[in-house]
Amino acid sequence: MDKDSEIEDLKAQVQYWREKADLTLVEQLCRKSYWCSAKKNTSLKSTNEQLIGDLATGREENLKMKTEVAVAKNKIDEMETAVLEHTQQLKDVEKMHFGYIMLLYLLHTDVCDNNKGFVSSK
Known part of the structure; x- marks a missing residue:
């Protein structure tokens, strides 16, 4: 073989290995890209x-909190109802107490009038 053909042969081999290296690099990049995509x-x-x-x-948790809020509202409603009932009971007792005081006053004044000899409109 002459020098020119050896040079051409070497150039062909270099080209072959460059292409092979490029393909290998491309394959590696593709694999890495696939691996990255999969990851x-x-x-x-x-x-x-x-x-x-x-x-x-x-x-x-939201449902649980809504349930807790509903239970709390129900308890508040029950307590408000109980407070209203107790308030009404206190008003009734106050009226009864006032009535008893008035009755005692009237009985006392009637007794006092009778003891003094004053006769009421009898």
């Missing part, structure tokens, strides 16, 4: 599942 998808799926779980937990 990202797995991460997104995991995050999505976690968010769905957190949302479900939040809904449960």
